[in-house]
Amino acid sequence: MNDQxxxxxxxxxxxFILALVTLFFGWIPFLGWTIWILGLVFSAVGIARAKSVGKxxxxxxxxxxxxxxxxxxxxxVVGAIATAIGFAL
Numbered sequence: 001m002n003d004q005x006x007x008x009x010x011x012x013x014x015x016f017i018l019a020l021v022t023l024f025f026g027w028i029p030f031l032g033w034t035i036w037i038l039g040l041v042f043s044a045v046g047i048a049r050a051k052s053v054g055k056x057x058x059x060x061x062x063x064x065x066x067x068x069x070x071x072x073x074x075x076x077v078v079g080a081i082a083t084a085i086g087f088a089l
Contacts, residue, residue: 009056012046015039016063022070027077036074040067 018039026032046060 009046009050009053009060011042011049012056012060012063015042015044015046016059016066018042019063019066019070022067023073026070026073033074036067036070039063039070043067 016039018035022032022036022039026036043060043063046056047064050057050060
């Protein structure tokens with residue numbers, strides 16, 4: 001009764017949603033970083049699950065790409081803070 005047509009890729013969808021949330025809350029030190037890591041992990045697991053289920057590959061890949069953009073944003077924020085602290089000293 002576990003037909004593949006009735007299964008969905010909820011993990012990939014969750015990764016996509018968490019990745020979108022990261023774009024807005026990624027600048028908050030611990031909350032944003034935690035959400036970013038969860039979005040990255042869920043998206044990666046969602047890609048693996050999409051191969052077996054056959055659904056949700058697009059959202060999983062989009063979540064992974066957005067999570068990687070979030071990491072780039074995080075690197076810039078941390079670099080800007082480190083530079084500001086360096087100039088302040």
